[in-house]
Amino acid sequence: MVVVIGGGCTGLGVAWDLILRGVPVTVVEARELGSGTSGRFHGLLHSGGRYAVTDPVSAKQCRQENEVLRRIAPSAVESVGGYFVSVDDGVESYMRDWIAGTQSAGIPVTEVSVETAIRRLPGLNPRVQRAFAVADAVLKGFELLDLLRVNGERRGVTILTETRVTQVQTVNGQVSGISVRTKDGERRIPCDAVVNAAGPWAGQVAQLFGERVQMELSSGLMLIYSNRMVPSVVNRLAPPGDGDIVVPHGRTVILGTTEVPQVDPEPPEPTRESAEYLQSLGQAMFPEMNRWRILRAFVGVRPLFEGNGVVPQSRVSRDFTVVDHGRQGGLQGAFSVMGGKWTTFRLMGERTADVVVEYLHQSSPSISAHTVLEPDAPREKHSASSTICECERVSEAQLLDQMAEPFDNWRTRTWFAMGPCQGTMCAHRAVSLRMQYTDVEGGLDELTNLRRERERGVRPVAWGTNARELALTEALSCQTLAEGVAHDHLR
Template sequence: MIQTTVLVIGGGATGAGIARDLALRGVDVTLVDRDGLDSGTTDRSHGLLHSGARYAETDRPSAEESIAENRILKEIAGEAVRETGGLFVQLGDDDPAYFDRKREACEDIGIPTEVIDGDEAKARAPGLPDDVERAFTVPDAITYPARLVAMNAADAREHGASIYPHAPVEEMTVENGRITSVSVGGMVNDEISAEYVVNAAGPWAGKIGAMAGVDINMFLSRGAMTAVEYDELDVVLNRAREPSNADIVVPHESEVILGTTSVPIDDPDDYDRDPAEIDELRTKSAELLPPVEDAPERRTWWGVRPLYAPDDGAGDGRDVSRDFFRLDHADDGVENFVSAVGGKLTTYRQMAESTSDLVAERLGVDAESTTAEQELIGADDPELLDAFVDEFSAAGIADADTVATADRLSPADD
């Protein structure tokens, strides 16, 4: 039996962030993940560090969280972030009233914008079509998920945490309203006894909750992405219209990532991957950036959004809030169990701080979070960060063109 103060289940950005936050407070933490860190939703994103503009007029809390965390990560995450800026682009068929509403909402929240004409937009983003009416700038950026997760895990370990990248949770024992032990396979192959258990399993949060007899109503949707060769874009492109498929183009080193679709699913381990979604990404993204329609493909993948929808959500999931939720399962009869659900990559650190605040309160730990001010380990050393990625089996597909590791995935996904 392994003894620890806090067991964190899930080694994506949020789980690694929680492990780091608690370790910095002096708490004994153990982090487990089943398939290597960064192997779930965090890796299977497009790597956008949101400015909040995408949600400004429809989901103000998410927008406010995003711009706050955008600024923090640019300060603490070093070589895991690339500052590119972003454009919201109005094409000839797009509603100008939507453009104005979004920009005004950004200004009201405090997301800085600048309106530019079509010629200036094409100068900043070569390849835009001739029917560009205007655009406005936002402080979007790029993050490399593998590095971000690995540096959080390494920082947690530096402060005493134990990290197990290949250790699937198999069973939980609940007695008298408390989780008394967690059976973990793989490299652990033992039971873990913890004073507190944190569920940061993303799309699998419902399955982990069920092991403790807790119902967590996740709303899961799959999203397709494809990376194609194109090295002339240095700014994130967003289509200034109501959210729909293929309305974002994210630049990486010598490629761009086209995203994304949204299709509800039931099981994060078993869902269809429809090639027609990739064709749609190509065709519709070409309306915003024509050269991508025939550009050579680098790789294609699907990710699962771990949205939380206690009221079952609606439609394809685009109307479900991207805000995060901290579920204290003492309200469900399991007093030493909390789940961090919802949110997105941009707000992982805030999710981790909020969850760690609750855990610290329950444990009687007075130390406050310092993760917003303290630079992550290895922030200015990309070679060290990529060594951490290898060590924690965090190499993934979203940033495969940038993160140099010995254990890189092949260009094709499934």
């Protein structure tokens, strides 16, 4: 039996590949599925074009995996297409390298006329010089995580959330089990191998193996705008830098991103300065972007890894690395997978599983590239049910369906409080529905936590209409609902 530590796309990808080969797997996640980097990305399913010059290995992997994911997870991929647009002077030589790079990585590119680009991408900078269409798509991260969970569990993967690994047990230098802590206490899970797929926390998990791995973490800021202002992905055709991707996502668009080196695996709070900076870069592609209705900011941490030590941040490859600690003279049966991208999560799973099954003396090949992830049967529509969240049209019945989930999952599974009002009008409704089934104190705490969580992303981009929305949230929360006021003295 194999234990995979980390319930993000990497961990679930490893577990999925292993279970398809007949290897029993348990996934152990300290929080909730996707609560790390996997739930905090811009949603771009790369065509590979972005890395055509700087990172040819990743470019090729992205191109291949893009095709694979469209095949095996069509319900989680939106084929919107993408464009690389050149809006800068003096990038001719980079453009030549880029065209050559895409050709050698086999990335299909079609040049379109400037007029066509401007027509297809309303608001595009009219100074655009050249435009190229590529096969970028949108990856619906939470949906794909859910597909991996549902399909994995269907085939026998055990998934333990809110379960933290505290220790790895060994017998004669070989992994024999792990100890975990849950809210119900400690317990031991026997296993033959452990895979560290903890993303930005991989360095900490490796310490449980008695190993030291050098992560090269960097954080990236993203801004969400509340309308689908562009129909396709738009990339700035220039050496990869900050603020050069716009991704339509559901009814929103996401502008990414920045790259700031950091040590802590926890994402830092977004700041107003960095948000203003990012938006000003986005305006190079869409000059009116500062008039778009902004919704919130969020930060993800790239779990990048450079095995050979420290290199300049921007040059750390988006490629991934699988380390077999036993082969390097360390603990037998301990593996770490580090680096990579959402787009290549399946390939990471396959390569990691290759090494693990070899260690287990098995020979079954990977079939994850050819196995379709089947969605759950669609739920019945609940027409005779009140609407709780008007922005995202979430009904009382949908919320009741997911009531057993922990609070954050309840939100990401139903999407309430995620629309333009960010829970201003529905947070207390959802919580009061939940309080019919939980204790009163717990419900009020959850409301406070939800407000705090939403505000963290809204406040750094509180400008224009969004600032009015936040002022309304504060006023309703403080005045109409008097949240967070203690009344013990009344008893």
